[in-house]
Amino acid sequence: MQLPFNTFSLSVTNIPLWVTIIGTGLICSFYTALGGIKAVIWTDVFQFLVLFGSLIAVLIFGTKEAGGPSNVWNYNKNHSKLNFFVLNPDPTERLSLWSLIFGGAFNALPIWAVSQTAVQRFLTARTLKEAQKSVWYNLPGNVIMMTIVSLIGLVLFAYYKGDAPHMTTNDQILIYFVSGNLDQLQGLFIACLFAGTLSTVASGLNALAAVTLIDIVKAYRNGRQTITTFPAIDQASEEEAAKRLDYHDTVLSKLFTLGYGILTLALAFVAKYMGTLVQMANTVFGSIGGPLLGVFTLGVLYRRANSGGAIIGLMAGAYVGFWISVGALVNTVNGEVEENAFWLYRISFMWYSTASSLTTIIIGIITSEIIRRLIPDERYKEVDPLLLATFLGNFESLIVSNVVLNRVN
Structure with a gap:
């Protein structure tokens, strides 16, 4: 506003x-x-x-x-404002082809998908x-x-x-x-x-x-x-x-x-x-949008995920996103992050959501597996196939069919 x-x-x-x-x-x-x-x-x-x-x-x-x-x-x-193919893989590069494609996807998906x-x-x-x-x-x-x-x-x-x-x-x-x-x-x-x-x-x-x-x-x-x-x-x-x-x-x-x-x-x-609109937007999406996308992705793609893993993964992703984005804001002078700042604060704002989303997924998977080990009942909970990605259901059906055929033969 x-x-x-x-x-x-x-x-x-x-x-x-x-x-x-x-x-x-x-x-x-x-x-x-x-x-x-x-x-x-x-x-x-x-x-x-x-x-x-x-x-x-x-x-x-x-x-x-x-x-x-x-x-x-x-x-x-x-x-040099029309160089569309900056192929530098360094995540501290403000804008590159990789950050626009992959980082941009992680920035857009929380808005348009979840x-x-x-x-x-x-x-x-x-x-x-x-x-x-x-x-x-x-x-x-x-x-x-x-x-x-x-x-x-x-x-x-x-x-x-x-x-x-x-x-x-x-x-x-x-x-x-x-x-x-x-x-x-x-x-x-x-x-x-x-x-x-x-x-x-x-x-x-x-x-x-x-x-x-x-x-x-x-x-x-x-x-x-x-x-x-x-x-x-x-x-x-x-x-x-x-x-x-x-x-x-x-x-x-x-x-x-x-x-x-x-x-x-x-x-x-x-x-x-709170700084410029770009800074504010990426602070919000990095600490909130990314973890939200990570939780949905975890639930859709990983059948063994559970509520405990999702919650802890969400908290970890939000912490990482908030830490990076706020750290970058604190170390910004005249619109640029200081060169002597911690390297994580110097990564491009296009990667904030990616970092927090991947953190949520990874921590969510690890925590879900730990909970399944500690609480045996978690191993037998059924998952509604409608909550999983379509291709996963088809893949699992193919595996089950092959197992049945092998047993018959």
């Missing part, structure tokens, strides 16, 4: 920063609480159109300001095939969006000749460029930033409320069988009881959304002390 508010502080100086933070946060929390996932998805559609159109406009007018496409391309080429926001969207589809189609349709859209953003970066580098204007953080370079050179696009660009922010925050609020309600409130209720604690429900029919309970859960969900919205507002005020 901090980025559009920085834009306001640069472009609309007569509006205090705290007013925009509170106003935007309350609006986002309000429509998310009232409309739920349906409101989030439909607002995402319109916000995407604003975001996409704004970036296209900034790219076109920005390229003109920078001297045209040929000037932008040649300047970046002469300064995050609560993604899963909620998949569940809104009418069928499994529709959910799968949405993923495939999303891929070219992401490629186009990332290409546009990268081209804007080349435009900025060519315009400022590699020497960015004096400012507080690197996050403000594009904001500064639009404010000073593209007056006709200032309003549209502010709408673009707010669209991206509101979309992300609304999705997060809805996901947090859903997780809290289902995994905490309903789990506690089922464990304690608290459905009988409602006097009106005791004497009502089953159908009426279910309706009242649904209404009760709906109200709770809205309250959770508003509560998390207030917490998000508080975090927005302290975000400026």
